[in-house]
Amino acid sequence: MTPSNLKPCPDCEQPISKLAAFCPHCGAPDLKQADERSKTRELEVVVTDIDMSLGNMIIFLLKWVAAVFVVLLIVGAVVFAVLVAFYGAGEALHLILNPVRRA
Ligand SMILES: [Zn+2]
Numbered sequence: 001m002t003p004s005n006l007k008p009c010p011d012c013e014q015p016i017s018k019l020a021a022f023c024p025h026c027g028a029p030d031l032k033q034a035d036e037r038s039k040t041r042e043l044e045v046v047v048t049d050i051d052m053s054l055g056n057m058i059i060f061l062l063k064w065v066a067a068v069f070v071v072l073l074i075v076g077a078v079v080f081a082v083l084v085a086f087y088g089a090g091e092a093l094h095l096i097l098n099p100v101r102r103a
Contacts, residue, residue, distance in 0.1 A: 011028035083092035
């Protein structure tokens, strides 16, 4: 390896091969991509922000739906338990399965 084939790592500044896909010293990945990133940092940040918020929104919605589902299950279980406590299991099932007839 000749010095002309070496360049400083952008992360740790150790001499590494220009052809290296990642720095053997600190593990910084794909140095060509790192150079591109520093040139177009602002654009990349904006695009990354949009990607992040879209992904986060989907994850947030999924978590929200899951949370609501779990809460509804818990609330339903609690309501059912209360009904069972007050009316007994048979009457509670009757109340839940035939609410219109009851009303
Ligand atoms: Zn490095």
